[in-house]
Amino acid sequence: MYKLAILKGDKESSSVIDRALGIIKSSVNDSTAFEVTELPFGVNGVLSFNEPLPNQTLRELKNYDGILVGALNQEVGTDSLLSVQESLVALRKYLNITLACKAVQISDNNVDASPLKNQIVRDTDFIIVQSAKRANDHVDGNISVDDFAQDTITYEQREVEQVITAGFERAMNRKRAVTVVTPFDSFYTSKIWALTAEKIAKIYPDVVVNYVSLSCVISTIIQQPTSLDVVVAPKWVDQVLNEESQKITGLPETVPVSMKNNSGQMLYQLPQINVDDKNLMMAVGEDTAKLILKECFKHYDNLQKIGV
Incomplete structure (x- = not known):
């Protein structure tokens, strides 16, 4: 039941x-x-x-x-x-929702609504897997004075593993391709994100993995959206990807966001x-x-x- x-x-x-x-x-x-x-x-x-x-x-x-x-x-x-x-x-x-998945789909019925050319967006069907917790939920401290501001944001290893594993699991039931967004190579949080993805990728040898920068995946969304299958993104950049993805549909959002907690x-x-x-x-x-x-x-x- x-x-x-x-x-x-x-x-x-x-x-x-x-x-x-x-x-x-x-x-x-x-x-x-x-x-x-x-x-x-x-x-x-x-x-x-x-x-x-x-x-x-x-x-x-x-x-x-x-x-x-x-x-x-x-x-x-x-x-x-x-x-x-x-x-x-x-x-x-x-x-205690931990994961969120957002679908980006363009069918034959709504392809004309996209601001991009039909041949570019036709048959677009990919999902963005991300943390359901916003970056603001992880701010450990804010400092703001007249000419200085600082935010300290913490990544939890378990959270990173959950998001990336969920992405690979989704890919296994789709086209078996995962795009891992690595936004800032010089940040330790990005290094943890990329290293965790590399470790989890070994468990899914049938999935093709592509590691790309934030600017690269945004360019792909605009120029070759049909090449994407599952995109996994850290919480610093997921909102940017959501906004860019919605723009190419040319439609109001019509697909609900699916989320999941640790209890299933x-x-x-x-x-x-x-x-x-x-x-x-x-x-x-x-x-x-x-x-x-x-x-x-x-x-x-x-x-x-x-x-x-």
């Missing part, structure tokens, strides 16, 4: 999630293998407990294999303790889309369903029916 918790968020994300659940349920023949439970969150959380992220919901989440959280595109309670953005951050911290729980977070395009909203639901089915129900043969 795979147990999925649903946190619907606002009205727009509710329709997206309903679309995703409809596809998932129609694709999983065995009803005893899949259980869905909706928990108070967002608008429903405020109505029930006057909080967008109630403590009652947090306590329940430990009982689920996966969590699908909807977007919160506006404030949902003026007197709640947490704002919308704080609720999403608090959710990730409570679950998956968190799927819908993108925030402020549009009234029903077709686009339904496309988000379809992408969400495909992502969950790929990661949770690989043994079902009928997934091919929806192009998974």
Whole structure:
């Protein structure tokens, strides 16, 4: 039994999630293998407990294999303790999410939306694997005076190993190619990152590994995005890669971010889309369903029916 918790968020994300659940349920023949439970969150959380992220919901989440959280595109309670953005951050911290994977896909249906030429971006399909913890979460100390500023950021060896291993595991189920971003050769943190990647690469001899600088991978995203498969990036540069990758699609973000903690729980977070395009909203639901089915129900043969 795979147990999925649903946190619907606002009205727009509710329709997206309903679309995703409809596809998932129609694709999983065995009803005893899949259980869905909706928990108070967002608008429903405020109505029930006057909080967008109630403590009652947090306590329940430990009982689920996966969590699908909807977007919160506006404030949902003026007197709640947490704002919308704080609720999403608090959710990730409570679950102790360590890994995040973001897909960058351009299909035949949306290739014309890209600002790049069709022949460059057509069939683009790669993912960025990174730490779910932001760089700011690891700042040990800040110093700021009139003419001087300093931040000290720490890398944890375990965190580096988790991110890079997750990248190689993803690659084994894709085109078996990993691009390791090494941003600053002279920094000790970058050396640890590269040395750890070299050690883990030996465990995956069937995966082709390419070590590149940050500027090089950005150039590849713009000039040859179809050559990328899995990109693993340290937390100093992951936001830069996310922004550059989103630019080449020419579309609002439509693929949810998938995240994971050390207990194996998956968190799927819908993108925030402020549009009234029903077709686009339904496309988000379809992408969400495909992502969950790929990661949770690989043994079902009928997934091919929806192009998974």
